[in-house]
Amino acid sequence: MASCLVKFMPENRTIEVKEGTSLVKAAAQAGIYIKSGCGGKGSCGACKVTVLSGHPEVKGTGRLTQEEIANGVRLSCQTFVYGDVTLEVPPESRLQEHQVLMGDVQKGLLKETEQDLLEKFGLHPLATKVHIQLTEPTLTENASDWARLQLELRRVLSMSSKPIDIPLSILQTLPESLRQAEWDVSVTLTDLENGYTVTRVEKSNERPPYGLAIDIGTTTVVVYLVDLSSGQILDRQGTYNKQAKFGDDVIARIVYAVDAPENLPEIRKAVVDTINELTDKILDRQGLQAQDLCVAVAAGNTTMTQLFLGIDPRYVRLEPYIPTMNAVPSVPAKEVGVHILPEALVHSFPSVASYVGGDIVSGTMVTDMANGEDITLFIDIGTNGEIVLGNQDWLVSCACSAGPCFEGGGILFGMRAMPGAIERVNIDRETLDVSLKVVGGILPVGICGSGLVDGLAKLREAGIIDRAGNFQMEHASHSERLRATPDDKEFVLAWAQQAGGEKDVVITENDVKNLIRAKGAIYAGIRSLLTMVAVDVDMINRIMIAGGFGNYLNVHDSVEIGLLPDLPPEKYEFIGNSSVKGARLALLSQNAWREAAELGRKMTYIELSVGTTFMDEFVSALFLPHTDLSLFPSVGV
């Protein structure tokens, strides 16, 4: 098969690819990651590039305009190389490094309390390292190498009666390991409830055992390096999930994964590569080696967990939405492909159902809600809104498809919370003039989730939209910001000359309707859980909000648009990336890990598509703030 040269601008980077390669794949080969909202179906238009020279074959143009096509704009997922090509990848089509939420304290409008539960659970990590001094064998003291080591291990591990196993790979080199170390060794072991397993035998040294806490998000992946002897977080690193090139959300990823037999290994490798890059960066920075990492705990949603382990995900997507497993087997790193000690175990948090995954179980553990009488509402808002409600006696959970609005998807100028994103909006009620707060303090190019929530509240306050989200065009007479276009109505947040792009940054009526559906879905999910367990909203003692978007959220705005229940601000707490925080706790504490397993079993999953409760609640929630205003006494209408 012939090869073609593809040059990328402005990098001026040229690579060779096989004939028939799509531009999006060619870009990935060149290390340039192009957005893909629809997983390469040609429907989302996120992957636009401009062909500067050459004639790649166009198999689809999606929603490109005739003008764009004439100017060389192409959908990179629908355009294939059959000769040399030069193209430009515009900034808006690129996946970029952004502020990945790594669980450290972020500035927020409300207090964020990071409650360290380690003291409560107790430090007893999932892996340990001990120093063993053996006596040399003789003709009369001729126990086998392993018996000799095992006996001494048992003594050092406080005569524990747990079995101590050794895998074949360690046995194969045990004789040399012991003798080269002159019988003075450091032994690393996994330490589980039902037994120890030796994972490394090396020359005696003082390095502590280390572990990795991993949050596998659909969008971003975060890794913590943890010193297992002290519990200290030594380093952390986060980046985009390389799976993003196969689609923005879990559905697109599943569709891609099951489309061809080679896709599942490919998409699995993408997330493993992401984790390995982060890990390698940390190891490099800390002067450590992969072999020093003797355990990892990962938390991700059900789809991310199944893809991470190469488990066929297709029935997660198809009704009746059955995951392959909830409790996940712990697997040696060499089998998963993660760059740590090959025999070290990689543990994954259990799921509750296809759409309430290990990240939520981890977060639930971090909220400590299952250990007191207080009723807690735990919400993780992303593409899906996952909700957990309960206390020590009962826990119910559900997932509601909020859609990608809060992450910038389905919104004309939507974007993630990266530099250039509008995060706060103010609208003068008289003049309808606008003042903005933009991430990074630069010129605005789009709007992120918190900006959208704020914007929606302010549009309503200024009377630009009614309670159903309809634009009130009578105001157009005294502000040119409000205007009608051939297809829609829109409000200009930033004029082109004040903005970073070439166009006015606007929010459309269609955007507003999408936002109302999204906030309605989450609020309806909360109401459905409350209804099903017959708990009144006022009985909620704490609302804990996790996740990338949740971290920037303004409670006042959120209540005003009816996204969150109308409860006093002091009941709200933002806990950041609770998924990685829980993974760290599990690394460090067998009690925490046991609680995680229990939470996975104990939490009741409510399937919202069964019965009419959710749909009734959803329809009622399609107003600002709600059809039933008595639910929002603090909101002036």
Next chain:
Amino acid sequence: MASCLVKFMPENRTIEVKEGTSLVKAAAQAGIYIKSGCGGKGSCGACKVTVLSGHPEVKGTGRLTQEEIANGVRLSCQTFVYGDVTLEVPPESRLQEHQVLMGDVQKGLLKETEQDLLEKFGLHPLATKVHIQLTEPTLTENASDWARLQLELRRVLSMSSKPIDIPLSILQTLPESLRQAEWDVSVTLTDLENGYTVTRVEKSNERPPYGLAIDIGTTTVVVYLVDLSSGQILDRQGTYNKQAKFGDDVIARIVYAVDAPENLPEIRKAVVDTINELTDKILDRQGLQAQDLCVAVAAGNTTMTQLFLGIDPRYVRLEPYIPTMNAVPSVPAKEVGVHILPEALVHSFPSVASYVGGDIVSGTMVTDMANGEDITLFIDIGTNGEIVLGNQDWLVSCACSAGPCFEGGGILFGMRAMPGAIERVNIDRETLDVSLKVVGGILPVGICGSGLVDGLAKLREAGIIDRAGNFQMEHASHSERLRATPDDKEFVLAWAQQAGGEKDVVITENDVKNLIRAKGAIYAGIRSLLTMVAVDVDMINRIMIAGGFGNYLNVHDSVEIGLLPDLPPEKYEFIGNSSVKGARLALLSQNAWREAAELGRKMTYIELSVGTTFMDEFVSALFLPHTDLSLFPSVGV
């Protein structure tokens, strides 16, 4: 690197090999296995071939005569190809198929009792297969695939409280396995004391679960196919261990294995290939597939077990003779490379010490000696003589280097018990005329172990040798069979014209001395054990003899030469290949497998090189039958 063509005669088979390949390796590539007594050191002369054309490079000639060299005879391990070559591999240099002792009843001079202990241990195999009918999931019955399967497994497995695990590889395809089978499946599981593990999920069927019992002998490998549901042996197959090309005995194998980093994988592969060839042959014959085999149990000596699992064997050979482990971890077949269900476990019998291995533990189990008051002496005679003595209260064991005599090594016309081997000898006391019994009833070409024992007894009876093994040359006057050569003295068993070869088949004084040392070592081992536990020989209730050579042994002859204690013949029992018999029991019975583990821990190993007991006994045993004739009252001197 250039290639050369090597043609083998009389097969007329031509293969292409890399320049610099030794003739012995080239032959192996052509599927022709050449003997190697010394592991390719050029010292044993077993690997002679004749070069018919071409000029391979000779790097050593060992003990080849000038005449042989002139006639094109070469040591195939010391001769290397740098151009095209044609060579002939004579029959005596080939490893041949022979009567591999597979544990079935062989004709013997004494009764052989095969005691089936299965009834005592009880049928409860190490793997099981169950039929599971699942209900299809719905939106309201939405347990995960694995939870659904696990719940039903638990019900079918009699609500067993043992944990049920599932490996990642099975989870990865579980969704499709269940749905393609329309929720009606057969599930195969390993069944161990501490839990079950799923090893296969397939469409419901009636095939029983099968297992493999494997005896990994230094010389031969034997495989049984066992129906785990009935305990029946359905098929069996045995052949040479392909490791033979790296040396005849465990020492030569270890030396080869540790000589270069690539050797251990190579020698490991040789035995795995041997097992796989046998297994494939059986599967083919029985119309089964590798996936139908859901467990394997292997028994071998310590070196064979370590090589089978790729475990560095070097310290088995070096004082103080330390094995890497005695209890052997059970390992999934995919990791070992054995052609059975990839997730099925391969269990290996535990060893006691470097020279009392799993084959002896297996045999000890088969003797049932650890379950009664009777004192049993268990002997396995091969290159090493392994001896176990004891009863339910105590068990001691030792190993004595008998040398390879009884397997034909170190004897001028020694050979294994294959067609052409003299197995019985009669010598007329007057005329010194000889009559012979030959394996296969063909012309004699050499002498096997039982023939040597018988021959030694008859030489002594006829007065041709004295009690120390010295040839009595005064008889040479009335028989030309007894004659002196420049280097030695010899007795002709078969004249060339009556023999299958070109030379007279003789037994030399040097052979006799070697045999006396070998029998002396075994008898001294027995005496040492008796002495150390202060048991008189008459207190032994049963003597059980296992092993390839032991199976053909004549007790009367053995006592007469002082190889075995002078006890009534009815105390002797021959149990054939007890190693594979024990492996079958373990496959079928958890109680048997537990007993094997206990035997491994419980048996005391006596290192004969410590102290003077063994050496004193050995020196005393270097007479026929012994220095102390009171030990052999039945033997007329």
